Amino acid sequence: MTMEAATATLTAGNDRPVHSAPQGPIKIQARDVNVYYGDKHAIKHLDVDIPQHSVMAFIGPSGCGKSTFLRCINRMNDTIPICRVTGKIEIDRRDIYDPSLDVVQLRAHIGMVFQKPNPFPKSIYDNVAYGPKIHGLARTKSEIDAIVESSLRKAGLWEEVKDRLAESGTGLSGGQQQRLCIARAIAVSPDVILMDEPCSALDPIATAKVEELIDELKSNYTIIIVTHSMQQAARVSQRTAFFHLGTLVEEGPTDVIFSTPKDKRTNDYITGRFG
Amino acid sequence: MVTIYLTVFAILALTGFFAGHRRAIAVAGGNTRALHSLPTYHGMYTLATVVIPMLIVLLVGFPLVNMLAGQSAISHFPADLQADALKRAATMRDIVNLAGGRSMASVTGELQRAAASYSNVLNIGNWIVVGLGLLAGVGAIFLATGRISLTFRARNNFEKFVLAVLIACSAVAILTTIGIVASVVLETYRFFFDPAIKGKPGISEFLFGLDWNPQAAMRAEQGNIQTAYGFVPLLVGTLLITLIAMAVAVPIGLLSAIYLSEYAGPRVRAFAKPALEILAGIPTVVLGFFAALVIAPSIKGFGESIGLSVASESALAAGLVMGMMIIPFISSLSDDVINAVPQSLRDGSYAMGATKSETMKLVILPAALPGIVSAVILAFSRAVGETMIVVMAAGLAANLTFNPLAAVTTITVQIKTILVGDQEFDSAKTLAAFALGFVLFFVTLILNYIALRVVQKYREQYD
Structure with a gap:
């Protein structure tokens, strides 16, 4: 077992730093989610609760699994033949990997915005x-x-x-x-909108407009945004999750994560020491 | 002689390369970084300066010597023989044969003297050419190595030479095309406008005439049978067969492309795509006898069993098999075009909750449509020009009919029929083949042009 895998096991689930739980009803709940691309273990034992009508930001270095997890929520990973997902993801208490659930029905309730405008x-x-x-x-x-x-x-x-x-x-x-x-x-x-680095191909003015839009949309939609810009996460989100090497390291209210992170890796990342 | 020349050529070219290479290193005193160009480029530059003059001497010298030898030989004969092109050519053949040591039936003194003079001039001339080539090559080596210095731009000069070679190669392809077009246009012009050609139709008679019978024109001197060069039955036959072929190939080709690109797993695809392309590799003559010996009789048998009268060579048989022939065109090109549609568009559609077939119908096919259209047009022009299948399966009777169960004929079949065997190139019948060829060329040219324009438009579609 490598060092990373050992760390992952230790920090999985309840071992990670505890922050205040989200307020209000939970829209999306993930428990012990694992994603494999062939032999590669891309997401390890992920647990997260995503509250309704708010913006949740996923941050972390490239290849940490944040986009992969995002694509699990509307089962876009189904289109990749070598991808395998285990664990449980529930939206409104309904398991979205239940074989009786029609993926077309699921996606009709989840909007997605991609990195490059398409x-x-x-x-x-x-x-x-x-x-x-x-x-x-x-x-x-x-x-x-x-x-x-x-x-x-x-x-x-x-x-x-x-x-x-x-x-x-x-x-x-x-x-x-x-x-x-x-x-x-x-x-x-849709009830949920997934945004995979929606501003990475845009200039600052266009970015500002999209961020403004995200802020307006959150009163009606549950929004999850993957971003490489920590300023953007701080500006638009209510809660932030930090991913590293396939593990959800720390999750909590955005202002707390950015001011007083409890995990050293989170602190190193948001202060720009790596990533 | 040419062999000797080529040997000298090769040796001098190689010598040139090594001389230039060594000279460059010597000039730099071993420090090649001081040179403007790498020693290899100095070698290649020297090689190029050897190749150019030696090639010119080769291409001009030997034909010139041959011509001079012929002239000196023929001058032994009387002037009236020299003036008659046919007799002159026959005599020249005798001279060359005798000079080459082949036995002759009757050898006159005149012929013997001519042959001796021919060999003599040829021999001396050829040695002069070899000498000139040697001189030019050696001179070029000295000239080129003399120019080599630290600042000499051998790379730039050699690149100019390479550029000239590239231009020459593309010029060959273009000039060939121009030559073919010119010859077809010239013969077509003769067919319509040369007053020496008898029994030829007017342009409107050719383009709008409803009867085609070139054999009648052949017998025109014997009886007073009207010439018949109406192009319409051939055009209708060609279009009928082509449309049948497209009706087979477009749906099958397109649907198999959709299956291969979007639905087939990697393992099926790895097997099915090459298998489909094998179909494109079957010689059309094989498809032709398949059509004539298998498809046509089965269509006839089936048609008669349900009370239809079917010709034993039907447009349907030829069209079906031609359709089989062009399936790989459409499926392979469409498959490429569908695969070229960016994955991001598929993702966008799937994320909206669209199914695979909705994504295919509403996003991918519209995005790929211009490419698919151009594939279909290319296949169409290929079908219009196809010969072998229709020769074997469609028949020769120029019936003006739209009935797919009747025998029809096509433009290509008639060209082939007219030009098979010995021909005189001043009869209307033979020249009619060129007029048909010109029309065929014109039609496919226009189709290709449309396809090209569609493809250009396609490139601007997304991104």
């Missing part, structure tokens, strides 16, 4: 209408029109694109594309 090569309108159409959320053209408008408004993009909804989504600027992807995700009225 609008479909379709019109702005069709990008947003994509989800409502495939899930049959609207029957008439006017209902879809209403969903498109309200989603674009929530994403703060409506004023910029309302006169060119028929133009291609790929013709927008990077920041606009990312907000279009957010509008696309919220068009199906």
